[in-house]
Amino acid sequence: xxxxxxxxxxxxxxxxxxxxxxxxxxxxxxxxxxxxxxxxxxxxxxxxxxxxxxxxxxxxxxxxxxxxxxxxxxxxxxxxxxxxxxxxxxxxxxxxxxxxxxxxxxxxxxxxxxxxxxxxxxxxxxxxxxxxxxxxxxxxxxxxxxxxxxxxxxxxxxxxxxxxxxxxxxxxxxxxxxxxxxxxxxxxxxxxxxxxxxxxxxxxxxxxxxxxxxxxxxxxxxxxxxxxxxxxxxxxxxxxxxxxxxxxxxxxxxxxxxxxxxxxxxxxxxxxxxxxxxxxxxx
Amino acid sequence: xxxxxxxxxxxxxxxxxxxxxxxxxxxxxxxxxxxxxxxxxxxxxxxxxxxxxxxxxxxxxxxxxxxxxxxxxxxxxxxxxxxxxxxxxxxxxxxxxxxxxxxxxxxxxxxxxxxxxxxxxxxxxxxxxxxxxxxxxxxxxxxxxxxxxxxxxxxxxxxxxxxxxxxxxxxxxxxxxxxxxxxxxxxxxxxxxxxxxxxxxxxxxxxxxxxxxxxxxxxxxxxxxxxxxxxxxxxxxxxxxxxxxxxxxxxxxxxxxxxxxxxxxxxxxxxxxxxxxxxxxxx
Numbered sequence: 001x002x003x004x005x006x007x008x009x010x011x012x013x014x015x016x017x018x019x020x021x022x023x024x025x026x027x028x029x030x031x032x033x034x035x036x037x038x039x040x041x042x043x044x045x046x047x048x049x050x051x052x053x054x055x056x057x058x059x060x061x062x063x064x065x066x067x068x069x070x071x072x073x074x075x076x077x078x079x080x081x082x083x084x085x086x087x088x089x090x091x092x093x094x095x096x097x098x099x100x101x102x103x104x105x106x107x108x109x110x111x112x113x114x115x116x117x118x119x120x121x122x123x124x125x126x127x128x129x130x131x132x133x134x135x136x137x138x139x140x141x142x143x144x145x146x147x148x149x150x151x152x153x154x155x156x157x158x159x160x161x162x163x164x165x166x167x168x169x170x171x172x173x174x175x176x177x178x179x180x181x182x183x184x185x186x187x188x189x190x191x192x193x194x195x196x197x198x199x200x201x202x203x204x205x206x207x208x209x210x211x212x213x214x215x216x217x218x219x220x221x222x223x224x225x226x227x228x229x230x231x232x233x234x235x236x237x238x239x240x241x242x243x244x245x246x247x248x249x250x251x252x253x254x255x256x257x258x259x260x261x262x263x264x265x266x267x268x269x270x271x272x273x274x275x276x277x278x279x280x281x282x283x
Numbered sequence: 284x285x286x287x288x289x290x291x292x293x294x295x296x297x298x299x300x301x302x303x304x305x306x307x308x309x310x311x312x313x314x315x316x317x318x319x320x321x322x323x324x325x326x327x328x329x330x331x332x333x334x335x336x337x338x339x340x341x342x343x344x345x346x347x348x349x350x351x352x353x354x355x356x357x358x359x360x361x362x363x364x365x366x367x368x369x370x371x372x373x374x375x376x377x378x379x380x381x382x383x384x385x386x387x388x389x390x391x392x393x394x395x396x397x398x399x400x401x402x403x404x405x406x407x408x409x410x411x412x413x414x415x416x417x418x419x420x421x422x423x424x425x426x427x428x429x430x431x432x433x434x435x436x437x438x439x440x441x442x443x444x445x446x447x448x449x450x451x452x453x454x455x456x457x458x459x460x461x462x463x464x465x466x467x468x469x470x471x472x473x474x475x476x477x478x479x480x481x482x483x484x485x486x487x488x489x490x491x492x493x494x495x496x497x498x499x500x501x502x503x504x505x506x507x508x509x510x511x512x513x514x515x516x517x518x519x520x521x522x523x524x525x526x527x528x529x530x531x532x533x534x535x536x537x538x539x540x541x542x543x544x545x546x547x548x549x550x551x552x553x554x555x556x557x558x559x560x561x562x563x564x565x566x
Contacts, residue, residue, distance in 0.1 A: 009450060023304055104535075106395045107414075107448035113389045131390075132449075135418075139450040165390035166415075167292060167422040252387075 003085040005092045009140055012054075012093055016142050024051035028143030028170075030134060033057035034074040034188035035083050038178040042147035043087050045175055054141050055084055056093040058100065062108075063129030069275075074191050093141065100136065109135045111158045111165070114253060118266065119154050119277070122243045130155055131162050138168050145171045151185050153264045153279045157253045177279070179205065185278045197272035200240055204267050207234045207245065208280040211265045215282045222258055223247045226265075234269070243268040243275075250281065259283045286368040288375045292423055295337075295376055299425050307334035311426030311453075313417060316340035317357040317471035318366050321461040325430035326370050328458055337424050338367050339376040341383065345391075346412030352558075357474050376424065383419065392418045394441045394448070397536060401549065402437050402560070405526045413438055414445050421451050428454045434468050436547045436562045440536045460562070462488065468561045480555040483522055487550050490517045490528065491563040494548045498565045506530045506540055509548075517552070526551040526558075533564065542566045 006012045019026060027046030031039050046053040057080055064070035077094070084092050108128050114120070115127035138146070146163075148156040156174045163170055178186045183205040184198070193201055211230045214221055230245045248255060250262040259282050266279040289295045302309060310329030314322050329336040340363055347353035360377070367375050391411050397403070398410035421429070429446075431439040439457045446453055461469045466488040467481070476484055494513045497504055513528045531538065533545040542565050549562040 013452060020303065021306055105448055106397065107445050108393050108395060109390065109418075109449075110393065111390050135392075136448075136450045139452065142452075162390050165388055165419075166392075167419045169296065169422065169425075 001088075001090075003081070003089045003092050005081065005094050007094055007096065007099070009095065009099060012091070012140055015091065016140070019052050020142060025144040026050060026142065027053045028137070028141045028146045029053070029055045030137050030146065030148075031055060031057055032059045032073065032188065033080050034076055034191070035080050036178070036186040036188060036190075038149050038151060038175075038186040040083065040087065041178055042149060042175050043084070043089060045173065046145065046147050047087060047089070050144060052090045053088075054091045054093060054143070055089050056095075056137055056141070058093075058095055058133070058137075060100070060129055060133040061097060062101070062132060063126050065123055065125055068123070069189070069192075072192070074188055093137075100133070108132045109162060109166070111161050114154070114158050114161065117154075118244055118246055118248075119268065122268065127155070127158055131158060134159055135162065135166070135168075138163070138170055143170050145173055147173050147175060149177065150174050150279070150281075151177045151187065151277065153266060154248075154253070183209075185276075187276060189274050189276065192274045194272065197239075197274065200237060201271045201274075201276055203234055203237055203240060204269060204271075204276055204278045205280075207267055208265050208278060211245075212280055212282060215259055220258060223256060226259075230265075230267070234267075239271065241270040243270070247282070284371075284373075286364070286372045286375050288364065288377050290377055290379065290382070292378065292382060295374065295423055298374065299423070302335050303425060308427040309333060309425065310336045311420070311424045311429045312336070312338045313420050313429065313431075314338060314340055315342045315356065315471065316363050317359055317474070318363050319461070319469040319471060319473075321432050321434060321458075321469040323366065323370065324461055325432060325458050326367070326372060328456065329428065329430050330370060330372070333427060335373045336371075337374045337376060337426070338372050339378075339420055339424070341376075341378055341416070341420075343383070343412055343416040344380060345384070345415055346409050348406055348408060351406070352472070352475075355475070357471050376420075383416070391415045392445060392449075394444050397437070397441050397444065400437075401527055401529055401531075402551065405551065410438070410441055414441060417442055418445065418449070418451075421446070421453055426453050428456055430456050430458060432460065433457050433562070433564075434460045434470065434560065436549060437531075437536065440531075466492075468559075470559060472557050472559065475557045476554065480522075480557065483520060484554045484557075484559055486517060486520055486523060487552060487554075487559060487561045488563075490550055491548050491561060494528075495563055495565060498542055503541060506538070506542065509542075513548075513550070517550075522554065524553040526553070530565070 027050030029042045109131040160172045262283045264279045268277045310333030312325045392414040443455045545566045547562045551560045
């Protein structure tokens with residue numbers, strides 16, 4: 001069966017109602033399109049673990065700041081459709097802005113405490129946009145499991161918190177980062193890197209690996225010392241403008257003085273005109 | 284069958300899942316308890332129109348400001364249970380604060396544009412608390428129809444907007460205000476009025492009725508003139524402290540210069556220590 005593309009909320013809701021009545025499980029993969037192997041790994045997991053898989057493609061305007069890259073964010077519906085269809089996805093939800101944010105739209109979801117730090121410090125309205133659109137998508141698709149990528153670790157943490165707090169009836173699975181042959185974390189934004197910037201962008205992952213090495217050599221290294229070493233390494237590259245390098249626990253996303261539990265080591269930086277993020281798990 | 288009281292979210296979710304699989308409709312009446320005929324009219328409507336009726340009783344702390352009446356809000360579970368059981372309600376959801384807002388709770392829903400006016404001006408965090416708790420309750424109970432009282436007209440408007448905006452799969456029915464024999468809109472807070480204040484409280488409805496008379500006499504009266512007349516009437520009562528008298532369209536809750544469509548005429552005032560609200564529909 002070919003993947004069915006659905007653009008209207010009410011059509012999709014009708015389909016979901018029938019699926020739910022037959023007690024089938026629904027796997028959901030929300031994306032902004034321009035799919036890469038990272039997305040495809042989420043879709044494969046969903047196909048394996050659920051009766052029905054729904055993928056959404058929607059470049060959500062509310063999660064982009066006024067000076068960000070909403071307009072130049074890469075889009076290619078035809079290519080995305082082919083990839084999705086190859087993976088036997090059942091439904092592709094592909095709405096437009098008029099449907100998702102009709103005139104007079106007013107409702108927003110915030111996960112306080114976590115939405116103004118790290119990414120939120122540099123993109124102050126970003127997570128409000130993310131949690132709002134995902135709350136909408138969850139109500140529309142009513143998934144059994146939603147699949148998210150670890151590359152956006154803070155986003156995955158915040159969405160997990162939102163689902164718990166608002167009592168959404170949905171499990172969340174966070175899938176590992178997929179990297180290219182040189183270690184660059186896959187991102188739809190990578191397409192915007194020129195040759196030189198691509199080489200520079202590899203330094204993000206190298207910085208994280210340096211941090212991991214330091215931790216493996218000395219498990220009781222302080223977080224401050226580890227972060228300083230990473231900062232000192234990457235600051236040698238003039239054309240990389242680091243927004244933050246940080247360490248947060250996987251469980252509660254809080255700062256800890258030493259790596260006594262599983263932690264994300266996170267980095268965000270601008271390389272040329274492209275803002276990239278990456279992370280690695282320590283502990 | 285006696286009404287079953289359920290205190291845990293997971294227990295209720297299990298029951299809801301079974302109801303949903305059998306394609307039965309669910310009517311939901313969210314309350315803060317201390318039930319009066321207003322609540323009972325919502326419950327009766329739900330019983331009539333749905334296979335299963337769920338009532339929740341929860342005095343939601345996040346919708347009370349720091350200086351408001353959360354601690355003295357009237358509570359009487361035993362009496363409420365008897366009333367609910369008499370009406371053959373299927374399930375009473377009666378959670379506690381630890382369950383609804385566990386330690387670390389962080390997620391809030393806001394309906395911007397409408398949550399800082401009128402009630403929101405005098406109770407700045409009130410609607411954030413209301414929309415948050417109702418979003419949670421909707422995810423837990425997954426109703427076909429939610430029943431709300433017109434007495435809280437702005438709340439009903441905001442919750443309707445939230446359901447539309449966030450794509451909740453739930454209709455909303457707003458049921459008429461129920462009044463006592465002297466015209467006072469029923470409210471759980473009325474129990475806190477002493478004899479003299481009760482007499483004064485009757486002036487709220489009288490003010491609204493004066494407004495309605497003026498409109499019926501002259502359909503093209505300006506909203507300003509009508510509101511001024513109401514203000515002038517009620518300001519004679521020293522012990523009534525008016526927060527606002529306002530006119531808002533039923534459809535969009537916006538201000539209009541003349542009553543050219545269905546409007547709420549709304550009043551909020553403190554009588555003694557008790558803050559009361561009321562409204563009436565014009566047009």
